[in-house]
Amino acid sequence: MNYLMRRLATFPLVLLGVSILVFVAIRMVPGDSITAMLGTEAGLLTPAQRDSLAAYFGIDQPWFVQYWRWIGGILHGNLGISVTYGRPVLDVIIERFPLTLELAVLSMIIALAVGMPAGIFAATHNEKLSDLGVRMVAMIGQSTPSFVLGLLIIYTLSAGFGVLPAMGEFAPLWQDPLRNLSQLILPAITLGFAFAASVTRISRSAMLDVLSDDYVRTARSKGASARSVIWRHALPNALIPVVTLSGIEFGYLLGGAVIVEQIYALPGLGRMVLDAIQQRDYALVQGAVLFIAFNFMIVNLLVDLAYVALDPRIRLGEP
Amino acid sequence: MVHLTRKLLSGITLAAMLGVAVVSTQANAATLHMAWSQDATGLDPHKQTAFSSLRLLELIYEPLVRVDASLQIVPAIATSWEFSKDGKELTFKLDPKAKFQDGTAVTSADVKASFERILDEKTGAATRANFLSIASIDTPDPTTVVFHLSQPDVPILTAMSDVNAAIVPASEIKAGSIGTKAVGSGPFKLDKWDPNAKEVLSANKDWAGGPTGVDGIEISVLPDEAAILAAMRTKQIDFALLNDPLVATLVPKEASLQLNRVPVLAYHVLQLNPSRKPMTELKVRQAISCAIDRQEVLDTASLGEGKVTGPLTIPALATDPSQLFCYKRDVEKAKKLMSEAGYADGFSATVIGATGEPPTAAAEAQVIQSQLAEIGVKLDIKMMELNVYVDAWLKGDFDMAIALNGGRADPYTMYNRYWTKAGNLQKVANYIDDTLDSQMQKGRAETDPAARKAIFAEFEKHLAEMSPWIWLYTSYSYTAQQKNIAGFVPTPTGTLFSLSKVTIQQ
Numbered sequence: 082m083n084y085l086m087r088r089l090a091t092f093p094l095v096l097l098g099v100s101i102l103v104f105v106a107i108r109m110v111p112g113d114s115i116t117a118m119l120g121t122e123a124g125l126l127t128p129a130q131r132d133s134l135a136a137y138f139g140i141d142q143p144w145f146v147q148y149w150r151w152i153g154g155i156l157h158g159n160l161g162i163s164v165t166y167g168r169p170v171l172d173v174i175i176e177r178f179p180l181t182l183e184l185a186v187l188s189m190i191i192a193l194a195v196g197m198p199a200g201i202f203a204a205t206h207n208e209k210l211s212d213l214g215v216r217m218v219a220m221i222g223q224s225t226p227s228f229v230l231g232l233l234i235i236y237t238l239s240a241g242f243g244v245l246p247a248m249g250e251f252a253p254l255w256q257d258p259l260r261n262l263s264q265l266i267l268p269a270i271t272l273g274f275a276f277a278a279s280v281t282r283i284s285r286s287a288m289l290d291v292l293s294d295d296y297v298r299t300a301r302s303k304g305a306s307a308r309s310v311i312w313r314h315a316l317p318n319a320l321i322p323v324v325t326l327s328g329i330e331f332g333y334l335l336g337g338a339v340i341v342e343q344i345y346a347l348p349g350l351g352r353m354v355l356d357a358i359q360q361r362d363y364a365l366v367q368g369a370v371l372f373i374a375f376n377f378m379i380v381n382l383l384v385d386l387a388y389v390a391l392d393p394r395i396r397l398g399e400p
Numbered sequence: 401m402v403h404l405t406r407k408l409l410s411g412i413t414l415a416a417m418l419g420v421a422v423v424s425t426q427a428n429a430a431t432l433h434m435a436w437s438q439d440a441t442g443l444d445p446h447k448q449t450a451f452s453s454l455r456l457l458e459l460i461y462e463p464l465v466r467v468d469a470s471l472q473i474v475p476a477i478a479t480s481w482e483f484s485k486d487g488k489e490l491t492f493k494l495d496p497k498a499k500f501q502d503g504t505a506v507t508s509a510d511v512k513a514s515f516e517r518i519l520d521e522k523t524g525a526a527t528r529a530n531f532l533s534i535a536s537i538d539t540p541d542p543t544t545v546v547f548h549l550s551q552p553d554v555p556i557l558t559a560m561s562d563v564n565a566a567i568v569p570a571s572e573i574k575a576g577s578i579g580t581k582a583v584g585s586g587p588f589k590l591d592k593w594d595p596n597a598k599e600v601l602s603a604n605k606d607w608a609g610g611p612t613g614v615d616g617i618e619i620s621v622l623p624d625e626a627a628i629l630a631a632m633r634t635k636q637i638d639f640a641l642l643n644d645p646l647v648a649t650l651v652p653k654e655a656s657l658q659l660n661r662v663p664v665l666a667y668h669v670l671q672l673n674p675s676r677k678p679m680t681e682l683k684v685r686q687a688i689s690c691a692i693d694r695q696e697v698l699d700t701a702s703l704g705e706g707k708v709t710g711p712l713t714i715p716a717l718a719t720d721p722s723q724l725f726c727y728k729r730d731v732e733k734a735k736k737l738m739s740e741a742g743y744a745d746g747f748s749a750t751v752i753g754a755t756g757e758p759p760t761a762a763a764e765a766q767v768i769q770s771q772l773a774e775i776g777v778k779l780d781i782k783m784m785e786l787n788v789y790v791d792a793w794l795k796g797d798f799d800m801a802i803a804l805n806g807g808r809a810d811p812y813t814m815y816n817r818y819w820t821k822a823g824n825l826q827k828v829a830n831y832i833d834d835t836l837d838s839q840m841q842k843g844r845a846e847t848d849p850a851a852r853k854a855i856f857a858e859f860e861k862h863l864a865e866m867s868p869w870i871w872l873y874t875s876y877s878y879t880a881q882q883k884n885i886a887g888f889v890p891t892p893t894g895t896l897f898s899l900s901k902v903t904i905q906q
Contacts, residue, residue, distance in 0.1 A: 110785075110787070110788065111787070111788045111791035111792065112785075112787030112788055112790055112791040113791075115524075116787055116790045116791055116794065117441075117787050118441055118442065118447065118448070118449075118450070119447070119449045119526050120449055120450065120786075120790055121790055121793060121794065121803075121805070121825075121828075122449040122526040122527075123526065123790070123794060124794045124817070124824055124825045124827075124828060125526045125527070125528070125529045125817060125824045125825070126524060126526060127521055127528075129521040129522075130521045130522075130523070130524045130525070130528065131524070133521060133522045133523070133524050134524035137524070165441070165442075165595050165596075166595050167580060232624075232626055232627075235626070235627055235630045236626070236630060238630075239629075239630035239631070239633040239634050240630070240633060243633065243634055244634060245630055245631060245633075245634040245636065247636060248435075248620065248622055248627060248630075248631045248636060248637075249433075249435065249597075249598065249618075249620025249621070249622060249631070249636070249637075250597075250598060250618075250620065251597075343623040343624055344623075344624045344626075344627055345627070346620065346621065346622040346623060346624070346627060348594075348596070348597045352596065352623070353596070356595075356596045359785070359786065359787065360441060361787060
C-alpha cells in the first residue's frame with residue numbers, strides 16, 4: 082500500500098516533466114498554426130493579418146506565458162480548446178479513447194491467445210521441426226510492417242472476395258457491437274500478428290529457461306506429469322517476462338496505432354495526434370501526449386503489481 | 401464454375417463473419433457516398449486555402465461568379481456583370497432568388513459586408529491581396545453592387561470566382577460566427593462535421609440553382625488511398641478524390657469504376673533560389689534548365705500522368721512548350737553554359753521537398769538529382785514534413801525547392817505574387833526584372849483578350865529564358881466514381897461543384 086502511494090505521488094512530477102517536454106518540442110518544430118492552415122498562401126498575409134491570426138490561435142504571447150496559462154488551466158481540469166475541433170481537448174480525447182482502448186485490448190487478447198500457446202509449444206518441442214516452424218512464423222510476424230499486412234488484408238478481401246468492413250463511419254461498441262467488431266477485427270489482427278510474434282518468442286525463451294531450472298527437474302523426478310510440470314510449475318515463473326513485454330506493448334498501443342488507424346480509417350488517438358501535429362493544434366497535441374503518458378504510467382504500475390501476484394518472493398518497494 | 405462457386409461461397413462466409421453484405425445495399429440510394437484522404441481544415445471560406453477545404457466549401461458557399469470547365473466566367477450569385485469603359489468600375493446584378501440557408505435573401509449589403517470582411521486585416525484572409533484595388537463598394541439597391549477600383553483591374557473578376565471570395569451573411573459576420581457555423585447560399589447544407597473523420601451534407605431545397613441531383617453527400621475521410629480504392633471495389637464509396645497517380649492508374653482496371661482525369665492549373669516546378677550562389681548567375685540557371693529532361697521527370701516520377709508545361713498553364717494562354725528556352729534537353733549546351741559561368745566543375749546544392757505533398761515530390765527530386773549530376777551539380781535531397789517545408793519555403797531558405805504550386809484561371813492573379821516588384825512572395829521567388837514587372841502591369845489593365853494573350857506570351861517566353869524556376873509539368877486531378885454516377889464534370893480548377901447536379905442511376 083505504502084509502495085502504491087509512493088508510486089502515485091511521483092505521477093504529478095513525471096507529468097510535469099512530460100508537459101514541459103511536449104510543450105517545448107512541438108513549438109521547436111518549424112511552422113505554426115497559421116502556416117498549417119494557409120500553407121504557402123500564408124506568405125500573402127500582411128504583418129497585421131498575421132498578428133490577428135496569431136491572437137486567434139493563442140500563439141501571440143511569449144512561450145512561458147502560454148505555458149503558464151496552459152498549466153493553470155490544467156490545474157482547473159481544463160486542457161484547453163482544440164482549434165481544429167472547436168471543442169475542449171478533453172472531450173475530443175475522451176471521444177477517441179474507447180476505440181484505442183478496445184483495439185489495444187483486442188490485439189492483446191489475440192497476441193496472448195496465439196503467442197503464449199505457440200511459445201510453450203515451441204519450448205516443449207525444442208529444436209524439433211515444429212519448433213523451427215513456429216520460430217519462422219514468429220520471425221515473419223515480427224519483421225512484417227503493419228502497413229504491408231494491413232494493405233495486404235484489405236486488398237485480398239476487396240479484390241478477391243468483394244468484401245470489406247464498413248470504412249469511414251465508425252460504430253462505437255455500445256451502439257452497434259456487431260458492426261463495431263466487424264470494423265475492429267481486421268485492425269486487431271493486423272496489430273496482434275506482430276504482437277503475437279513477440280509474445281511467442283519471449284514465452285518460448287522464458288519457458289526454456291524455466292524448464293532447465295532445478296525445481297522443474299525436482300518436480301519431474303517426483304513423478305509429476307508433463308502437463309502438470311508445464312502448466313502448474315513452470316508457466317507461472319515463465320510468465321514474468323511475458324507480462325513485462327505485454328505491459329510495455331499495451332502501453333504503446335494505448336497511445337494509438339497510427340499506421341493501422343490510417344489504413345483502416347479508424348478515428349483513434351494515434352491518428353488524432355498525427356493530424357493535430359500536422360495542423361499544429363498545440364492544445365490537442367499537448368493534452369493528448371499528457372493523457373498518453375498518464376496511461377503509460379498506470380499500465381507500468383499495474384505490471385509491477387502483477388509481478389507480486391505472479392511471484393510472492395517479489396516485494397515491491399523494499400530495498 | 402466450381403472455382404467460382406467456391407470463391408463466392410467463401411466470400412459470403414467471410415462477409416457473414418465480418419458482418420457486412422457482399423454487395424452493400426445503400427439505405428438511402430439518393431445519398432452520394434464520397435471519400436477523400438485529406439479532410440477540410442476549417443469552415444471559414446475567407447481563410448481556408450487547403451484543397452479539401454475549398455472543395456467542401458464550394459458545395460456550401462457561393463461566390464459572385466464561377467469559372468466553368470473551359471475557365472470562362474459564368475453566373476453564380478450574380479446573374480450579370482459589367483466593367484465601365486475605363487475599367488475602374490465593376491457592377492454586378494444579383495440573382496433575386498438567391499437565398500442563404502437560413503432563409504434570408506442574399507442582398508447587396510451581404511456582398512459589401514463580405515468584401516469588407518476580406519479586406520479587413522483582422523480577418524487574416526490570404527486572398528485579400530487580390531482585392532486591394534477595391535476603393536469603395538456601393539449598394540444602390542438590394543440586387544445591385546458597384547465596386548469602385550483604384551486602378552483598372554481585369555483579373556479581379558476571376559479572383560471573385562474563388563470560394564475564398566464567397567458571399568456570407570452580413571448578420572453572421574456581425575455575430576462573429578463565420579467559421580463556426582456554415583451558412584452559405586450554395587447547393588448543400590453542412591449538417592455535421594467530425595474533423596478528420598466525416599462530413600454530412602444535405603441538399604439545400606432553396607438553392608437558386610434549382611434542385612440538386614442527390615438528397616445529400618456523405619464524405620468519409622479514408623487517409624490511405626489504397627483503402628479508398630478497396631472501399632470503391634466493394635461499392636461502399638460512390639465517388640472519391642484521389643491524389644496519388646499510382647493509385648489513380650489502378651482505377652481503370654476495375655470494371656465497375658470510372659476514372660475522371662483532367663489537366664489542372666497547378667504546376668510541378670523546380671524553384672531555384674536566384675539570391676544564392678551560384679544560382680545568381682543567369683548562365684547557371686539556364687544550364688540547369690537545359691540539363692533537365694522534363695518529359696523524363698514526368699514519366700518516371702508520375703508514370704507519364706501529365707503534360708510538360710511552361711510557366712502558363714491556362715490552356716487558352718499557354719505557349720507550346722517546345723517554343724520555350726531549352727525545353728529540349730541539351731546537355732552539351734548546359735555544360736558550355738556552366739563553364740562560361742565559371743562552374744565547369746559543377747557545384748553542390750540542397751533541394752528541399754515536402755513528404756507526400758505532392759506524392760511524387762521525392763521521385764521528382766531523385767530524377768532531377770541524377771540528371772543534374774551529368775553537368776556536375778551534386779544535389780542533396782532533403783525531404784521535410786509539409787509544415788516544416790512551408791516554413792523554409794516562405795523564408796526563401798533553400799537552394800532549390802521541389803514544389804507543386806497552385807494555378808489560377810488568370811495569369812495575373814496566379815503570378816503577381818512572385819513576378820511583380822511588389823509581389824508578396826518576391827522573397828520566395830527572389831528574382832524580378834523590369835520586363836516581367838511591366839508585362840504583368842500591362843496584362844492587368846488590358847481588357848482586349850487578344851492583346852492580353854500577346855502580353856502574357858511575351859511574359860512566359862521571358863520567364864522561361866531567365867529561368868529563375870524550372871517549370872516541369874502539370875498533372876491531372878483525379879476523381880474516381882462508380883459507373884452508375886452521372887453528371888460529374890471535372891474541371892482544371894479541381895472544383896467538385898458539379899456534384900450539385902450529379903445523379904445516381906439505379
